[in-house]
Amino acid sequence: MFFRLMYHVVLPIYVVFVIFSSITLDKSQNNFLMILLGSIFITSIYLERVYPRSFIYIAAIEILSLLLFHFTSQLNWCFSIYIILLSKFLFQIKGVLKGIFLGFVLIAFYTVIRISYTPINAYSLLAVVSDFLTSLAVVLIIQYIIETERAKNLLEEEKKREELRYQEEKMKLLGEMAGGLAHEIRNPLTIIQGFLKHSKEYNYNIKPWYDLIISEVSRMNKLTVEFLQFSKPNVSLYQTFAIHECLKRVISLTESKARSSGHQIIYTDSNPDLFLPMDFDKMVQVFVNLINNAIQSMVKDGDITIRLFKVENKAVIEISDMGVGIEEANLEKIFSPFYTTKSDGTGLGLSICQKIIFKIMEERLR
Numbered sequence: 001m002f003f004r005l006m007y008h009v010v011l012p013i014y015v016v017f018v019i020f021s022s023i024t025l026d027k028s029q030n031n032f033l034m035i036l037l038g039s040i041f042i043t044s045i046y047l048e049r050v051y052p053r054s055f056i057y058i059a060a061i062e063i064l065s066l067l068l069f070h071f072t073s074q075l076n077w078c079f080s081i082y083i084i085l086l087s088k089f090l091f092q093i094k095g096v097l098k099g100i101f102l103g104f105v106l107i108a109f110y111t112v113i114r115i116s117y118t119p120i121n122a123y124s125l126l127a128v129v130s131d132f133l134t135s136l137a138v139v140l141i142i143q144y145i146i147e148t149e150r151a152k153n154l155l156e157e158e159k160k161r162e163e164l165r166y167q168e169e170k171m172k173l174l175g176e177m178a179g180g181l182a183h184e185i186r187n188p189l190t191i192i193q194g195f196l197k198h199s200k201e202y203n204y205n206i207k208p209w210y211d212l213i214i215s216e217v218s219r220m221n222k223l224t225v226e227f228l229q230f231s232k233p234n235v236s237l238y239q240t241f242a243i244h245e246c247l248k249r250v251i252s253l254t255e256s257k258a259r260s261s262g263h264q265i266i267y268t269d270s271n272p273d274l275f276l277p278m279d280f281d282k283m284v285q286v287f288v289n290l291i292n293n294a295i296q297s298m299v300k301d302g303d304i305t306i307r308l309f310k311v312e313n314k315a316v317i318e319i320s321d322m323g324v325g326i327e328e329a330n331l332e333k334i335f336s337p338f339y340t341t342k343s344d345g346t347g348l349g350l351s352i353c354q355k356i357i358f359k360i361m362e363e364r365l366r
């Protein structure tokens with residue numbers, strides 16, 4: 001804005017002022033030629049905005065018309081026009097060295113023309129040095145402005161990029177959360193559906209399972225609440241439980257589904273004396289996911305074996321199935337969200353399990 005004011009308003013005014021002064025002081029070589037050259041110079045300044053692609057040619061016309069204008073006006077005041085023109089070029093070319101070179105070339109032209117109409121003496125020679133130093137100072141000041149402006153723009157761009165990244169991250173997380181919610185609600189829903197189907201088709205008495213069904217419904221409710229409270233810190237209920245109790249609960253939740261798919265859950269190596277500080281419901285969620293995967297991996301009837309044992313001071317929980325297994329090349333992918341080989345899978349099961357386990361480990365490290 002300020003620079004446009006300088007090039008499109010101040011500069012033409014200055015040219016008119018030089019024309020006026022040159023005529024008044026009777027310095028001009030040829031009034032008509034001087035006015036014509038001044039007009040060409042100003043027109044080319046405006047043309048540059050209209051044809052930015054022809055910058056080089058227009059710049060050449062600007063320089064040439066200025067030199068001739070200076071020569072016909074025979075006024076040293078043209079120096080300011082050279083300096084304003086130089087500052088304009090500096091915004092278009094890159095690099096301090098190029099700027100200094102251009103400044104020196106313009107001042108050299110100016111000096112040659114000035115010497116053509118002024119006597120050469122000590123004053124005139126010292127003025128040359130002063131002119132070169134002025135051009136150097138202008139180049140450095142403009143370069144400083146350009147650098148500051150560039151740094152400011154970079155900072156603003158970085159801020160914008162950061163904001164965009166944050167938005168993208170939020171959207172990604174939101175997508176994952178929505179998928180996760182659907183996934184985690186699907187597990188208890190299938191369990192409840194299994195019970196209801198059994199009850200409807202075989203008149204199976206589900207009364208003994210009422211408590212289990214109610215607790216599953218409240219688990220779904222809890223999950224929904226937790227997802228909705230996503231922005232607030234996730235308060236987990238860490239208490240010390242016997243892992244055996246947790247596994248018993250998992251088995252009671254998954255057994256009917258396994259049986260209806262023709263599989264059997266075998267839990268022999270139990271160890272009631274192994275305790276772990278954990279969020280009970282979340283641990284149940286982990287094992288239900290693992291057992292669901294085991295059930296889905298077996299095409300034929302097969303066993304799902306659960307073992308709980310101690311190795312040194314660590315509790316080991318082992319869940320194995322007789323299914324297709326996982327190819328070694330795919331092992332590193334199974335914890336990635338949305339990785340699935342199933343047509344109806346979300347691929348979130350194991351990634352959620354991993355997150356829960358990491359959270360427990362984090363909690364233990366505190």
Ligand SMILES: Nc1ncnc2c1ncn2[C@@H]1O[C@H](COP(=O)(O)OP(=O)(O)OP(=O)(O)O)[C@@H](O)[C@H]1O
Pocket residue numbers: 183289293294297321323324325326334339340341342344345346347348349350351
């Ligand atoms: N017990 C297993 N046997 C063979 N492959 C498995 C087993 N457990 C996991 N996988 C492989 O890991 C992939 C990812 O499992 P994950 O539980 O994360 O998602 P999913 O089971 O495909 O989908 P969803 O959990 O929504 O049903 C599965 O698609 C499967 O290829």
Ligand SMILES: [Mg+2]
Pocket residue numbers: 289292293345349350
């Ligand atoms: Mg799964």
